[in-house]
Amino acid sequence: METLTNEQTSELFELISKSDQNAFDRLFRAFFKPLVMFSCRYVSDQSTASDIVQDAFVKLWQNRTKLSGVASARAYIYTTARNLSLNHIRDNARMETGNEMSEMQPSEINETSVSWNDAFSEEHSESIYERMQLLYHWVSQLSDRQREAFELSRFEGLDHHEVAAVMKVSPRTVNNHIVDALRNLQRMHEQHEQKFK
16 A cells, blocks of 8 residues: 655645646545545444545545645545535444454555564563554543544544544634643553553
């Protein structure tokens, strides 16, 4: 899976705005899996999230002539996936919360957020896996806005301005949410450590 810089993503948007199918394919390959993981945080079902992300790319292609000059291509993609995920929740009249990541296997976590080294022993890998599970559990305990800001920033790699565009708030508000999230995660970590003293 290719990782694209902000500049490369913006360049692909420019090409896609001119109906460049190869640029669209490259964008799809780079963002499909991360967006499915992102959508799972809203809909808690990987199959549904996959459908939502496919719809997001269909929508992107249908609106391709409007992509030229988009301020932040990454924010545009994540906003589209977020809006479609929220629409799915609304349309199905059930508020699904939770985090499918808590059920993911180490290999899936590896692809999104952990540098998994094959040289680790099985025991060490299990320890890392357990820590990641604990982190995802703690993140799921944050308020919705804190969790969303934290995940977009730390898991998806968006900067504060991009997160602000996705969440439709100011960058300062994003910063406040992330600071609060970090404080809460630190508190949960300290409480966890106290259990072993």
